[in-house]
Amino acid sequence: MELNHAAFERSEAAFKRNEIAFKRNEAAFERNTQAFERLMAAFDRFEKTSEEQQIFIRDMNRRNEIVIQRIIRDHDEFMKTLGVRDEKREREERQRTEKILARLDDAREESRAHREALLALIDRLPPPAQAA
Numbered sequence: 001m002e003l004n005h006a007a008f009e010r011s012e013a014a015f016k017r018n019e020i021a022f023k024r025n026e027a028a029f030e031r032n033t034q035a036f037e038r039l040m041a042a043f044d045r046f047e048k049t050s051e052e053q054q055i056f057i058r059d060m061n062r063r064n065e066i067v068i069q070r071i072i073r074d075h076d077e078f079m080k081t082l083g084v085r086d087e088k089r090e091r092e093e094r095q096r097t098e099k100i101l102a103r104l105d106d107a108r109e110e111s112r113a114h115r116e117a118l119l120a121l122i123d124r125l126p127p128p129a130q131a132a
Helices: 001-082 085-122
Strands: none
Touching: 001 085
């Protein structure tokens, strides 16, 4: 009978340890669930700002293209008003225009690199504080 009583006490102690471990696991599960919900909310915020930034970048590119087209058109009109038909001069002007366009392309690439670097920095920022 004493053996049964000792076995029962060991079983009871093991049950209490298991119950404590279960409560710890339950609390950890709840913390993980809350962390997952915060992560999903942050992802949703990032997705929204990413879409807004894509729209902004697309609009800026459109504006830049319009400006470049106006510059080229105005240059062509200016050259026509001068009545210049000197082929050598036209070739030189074309070469200058190509150089300007190449510089603008370089500036656009540099701007893109800066933008990507800034976005990478923004990605590393912690999420804004939760509203109370």
